Amino acid sequence: MYVAVKGGERAIDNAHRWLAEERRGDREVSELTIPQIREQLSLAVQRVMAEGSLYDPDLAALAMKQARGDMIEAIFLIRAYRTTLPRIGHAAPVETGSMACDRRISATFKDVPGGQVLGPTFDYTHRLLDFALEAEGLKPEAAPATAPAHAGDMPRVTDFLNQDGLIQSETPSDDTPPDMTRQPMEYPAGRPLRLQALTRGDEGFVLSMAYSTQRGYAKNHPFVGELRIGAVAVQMKIPELGFAIEIGEVTLTECETVNQFTGSKTEPAQFTRGYGLVFGQSERKAISMALVDRALRWEELGEDNLGAPAQDEEFVLSHADNIQATGFLEHIKLPHYVDFQSELELVRRIRAGTETEKKEVAE
Amino acid sequence: MSDLTPEQKARQGWMSVLAKAPPKRLAALFEAFGPAPDHTWLRPCEIGGVMVRGRAGGTGAPFNIGEMTVTRCALQLASGEVGHAYVQGRDKGHATRAALIDALMQTEQGGALRRAVLDPLEAEMAAGKAVRAEKAAATKVDFFTMVRGED
Incomplete structure (x- = not known):
């Protein structure tokens, strides 16, 4: 047990002043601005928003600056700020079907309608350090905007499979989902709560859990049916007006996996699905989330519990949160x-x- | 939302544009339109969070993704029109301008305001989106499977 102690104010004050100085670093080097972090370290900013569970790029960039680039510390700052915000309301579920896709690929269908759109990806880069970036002031070449844009909504890959009944369909519902930021976790949690915990969960943890399923701990043999990244409008009903308006736009990454089928003598064989949806451009996280979502659905899909960690809902959900984890872990250094x-x-x-x-x- | 009156639909449209507009650009266009009218606050600017939701599998049961910051306010012009704003982010100036425009759009200045502020904003936002979509389209590939030699 940790017991409160008194004293040390001067030492603490000096430590914090030194922290501020160290944060600034060499004064010969110009200071980072929030817009620079927001624009040029955008994937880090998006990770802080996803795990901090608050979409606000400027705040996430500020948190990164304050935390000297320590991502979990930055996420902690965002979570703390989030608790001070009054909850204005909730938005209608986003329509990812009408996402303005920057990227959209399918690993299952080569000739997918709408096409394989690579977007600004690291894939197919050679992972060689680009020393040109070390030289300042070089103007990057503008990306070509030479092809006619896709007209209308990008069709969903799972919809094609659905047409033939080859994949399970999702049951539409308008139930109010449970909110782990408002109620304590209870088990069994159910899929909506699991998805919330996974989308704000630590990327490294969710990645490792997903990787464990690929290596044979709760094997579920996934294909990336579709991965899409882009902006979607957020709609909310305005109580004073009685109708909904778009209150903003968020960038999301969505991953739908197509997994090994179930079937029996009475039911024809069908592919099953896993789902990932994350704030920002974060396909590693979205794919991981989809794999873990699928592994956690074993009971509902009538599969065996192989005793694998990724099948254990309570294990996964109670260890996915890096702020809870770091809070408990780091408190042991206090007196x-x-x-x-x-x-x-x-x-x-x-x-x-x-x-x-x-x-x-x-x- | 299909049972909205034409007035409500129009208002829904401009409020959505104002919510998503780049705050600096909105400020510049509104300033160029003329001095901001006098108003009284019905609800001063308030920064809060709105929970963003998704659906399992894109189409199934809703779940919470996380919140986004939103600033809202409500005000009344001296002539009586009430303006509301719900805008993304924490910019109180943005919310105030959006509410003022919402109120002014209900006055006879509506047409002029649309031409001076809303139309250019909408056009610029659409152009930005179009360029992005064209950049995306330029990265569309045609994969082909290599012939393996055997039949």
């Missing part, structure tokens, strides 16, 4: 003097007892 004193006493007493016994045996 535990009283606690440790008692342990010390105990060890000394036990040792003293053993010594006496030894003496008695010798005599």
Whole structure:
């Protein structure tokens, strides 16, 4: 147990002043601005928004600057800020079907209607350091905007499979989803709560869980049916007016996996699905989320519980949050003097007892 | 939302444009239109969070993704029209201008305001989107499977 201590104000104050100085770094180097972080480290900014569970690029960039680039510290700052915001309301579920896609690929259909749109991807780069970026002031070449834009909504890959009944369909519903930021977690959590926990979960943790399923711990043999990244409008009903307006736009990454089928003597074989949807451009996270979502659906899909970590809802959900994890982990560095004193006493007493016994045996 | 009156539909349209407009550009266009009219606050600017939702599988049961920052306010012009604003982000100036425009759009200045502010905003936002869509289209590939040699 950690016990509150007093004193050390001056030391703490000096430590924080030094922190500020170290954060600034060499003053010969110009200071980073929030727009620079927002525009040029945008994927980091988007990760802070996804795991901080608050979409606001400027705030996420500020948090990164304040945290000296420590992502979990930045996410912590965003989570703390988020708790001070009054909840104005909730938006209607976003229509990812009408996303303005920057990127849209399918690993299952080569000739997917709408096409394979690569977008600004790291894929097919050679992963060689580009020393041209080291030289400042070089103007990047503008990306060609030479092809006619896709007209209308990009069709969903799962819809093609659905037409033939080859894949499970989702059951449409307008139920109010549970909100883990408002109610304590309860198990079994159910899919909506699982998806919320996964989308704000630590990218590394969700990635590792997903990887474990690929390596055979709860094998679910996924294909990326579709991955799309782009902007979607957020609509909210305005109570004063009685109708909905678009209150903004968010960039999202959506991944739909097509997984090994289920079927029985009475039901024809069908592919199953996993789903990932994350704030920002973050396909590693979205694919991971879809794999873990699928693994956690074992019971509903009548599969065996293989005892794999990724099938254990309580294990996955209670360890996915990096702020909870870091809070509990890092608190052990805070003063535990009283606690440790008692342990010390105990060890000394036990040792003293053993010594006496030894003496008695010798005599 | 199909049972909205034409007035409501029009208002829905301009409020949506104002919410998504780049704040700086909106400020420049509104300033060029003329001095901001006097108003009284019905609800001063308030920054808050709106929970954004998705659907399992894109079409199934709703779930919470996370919040986004939103600023809202409500005001009344001296002539009585009430303007509301709900805009993305934490810019109170943006929300105030959006509410003023919402109110002014209900006055006889509506037509002039549309031409001076809303139409250019809408055109610029659409142009930005179009360029992005064209850039995306330029990255469209045709994969082909290599012939393997055997039949």
